[in-house]
Amino acid sequence: MRATRITYDPDGDILYVTFGQPAASTGYQLSDQILLRVDPKTQCATGLTILNYSHHAAASREIPLPGIEEHSDIKPLLLSILGSAPVSQFLNVTTGEAGVTAMLLSPSLQEAVAG
Secondary structure, eight states: OEEEEEETTTTTTTEEEEEEEOOOOOOEEEESSEEEETTTTTTTTEEEETTTHHHHHHHHHEEEEEHHHHHHGGHHHHEEEEEEEETTGTTEEEEEEEEEEEEEHHHHHHHHHHH
C-alpha cells in the first residue's frame, strides 16, 4: 500500500492529499471544489485537492461533481478511480438522478488534519 500524506493549509482552507510519492499527474477538476490528480501512465490516483475543506467537513452534504461529465471520454475511468482505494477512503462517490456527487468521509480527513 502506498503511503498517504495529508497537508492542510489553514489560511487557504485547502486540503491536499497525496497518494504515494509525488508524481507527474493530470488534474481533473471534478467540481469547483475538488481536483483529482491521476498518473497518466498508470491511471492511478496520485492525489486530491479539496478547497474550502472546513466548510465541506462541517456541512456533511453531497458535493456535485459536474466535471466528470465534462470528461465523458474517460468518465468510466474516473468513476473507477473514485470508487476504489485510496480515493474511496476519503470520498464516497455516488451516481444518481442528480448526477455524480461526493461526500467527504470527514472522520478520516479530520483525524488526519488534527493529527
